[in-house]
């Protein structure tokens with residue numbers, strides 16, 4: 564059977580294990596040889612024990628575990644051609660020319676470049692005597708399929724990335740916990756949540772916990788945000804509420820693009836309203852812990868679909884990313900999604916928030 568390898572790259576997220584498991588088991592079911600590549604691209608470059616054949620049992624008892632059991636890394640070596648040459652050799656020597664990459668846009672872009680460069684890498688390996696003419700012919704095309712694992716839900720082309728739902732569970736559990744102590748002391752809490760340049764986690768967490776105010780990068784704070792904030796907090800207190808909760812995305816900014824931190828907000832609340840105010844930065848708690856049922860099922864569906872997509876790939880087909888469209892697992896052209904995701908980043912940098920939001924939405 565064909566050789567297929569799966570690896571996780573970039574920041575981890577809950578549900579990656581479910582995706583790895585489904586991908587491996589579908590591959591075995593279809594009669595392929597399935598491999599894990601440990602530690603992301605670094606393991607591909609280093610080879611050796613980092614590339615191991617997986618069997619049915621090697622993915623047992625991982626579906627409920629957070630993180631990625633096969634490890635993940637940000638890899639500098641793969642950014643150099645010499646690293647990619649080593650990686651290509653390691654794959655060919657094991658008969659692998661099908662890759663499933665689970666990661667964010669950077670990891671998926673890397674896979675696509677590797678695929679484009681593949682035949683020139685094989686030429687070089689042949690010239691160096693590292694592979695045979697037969698190997699070069701047999702593994703002439705590198706097939707890749709992507710899955711998006713990230714708590715940020717910042718990738719264009721999928722309604723949900725693997726891990727976002729679990730991170731949200733973690734966040735609202737934390738907010739609920741904070742609410743009880745805030746209530747006792749009539750305090751105001753500012754909770755900083757992750758999401759890099761994406762406000763999805765902040766927005767959803769704020770809505771699902773009934774927070775009073777939310778700061779997100781896609782809707783930068785207006786010039787008079789201080790007054791607006793104080794007015795809202797006072798309004799809630801005057802209506803009888805004993806506490807206030809403010810959610811700030813780590814990438815929150817004002818209309819000039821200047822970051823707004825939890826400290827900046829605290830200063831306003833303390834100076835203008837003299838409220839007893841505390842800050843809680845949730846940090847990596849959000850990325851840890853067991854995946855939610857949603858992320859387990861999402862990982863299962865995407866993993867199985869990724870393997871199927873690889874098995875159906877031909878030398879003419881464009882690489883795809885398996886994504887969620889409504890409630891359907893679908894295949895969408897990988898580079899279209901990556902380019903759109905990068906266009907969002909550019910629109911944000913250009914302070915064109917409207918365009919950024921439009922590009923993030925469904926096309």
Ligand code: F6P
Pocket residue numbers: 574713714715757758759813850
């Ligand atoms: O992309 C996931 C994420 O957790 C972001 O929300 C956050 O900005 C970043 O990764 C943190 O990166 P690191 O784990 O390298 O500190």
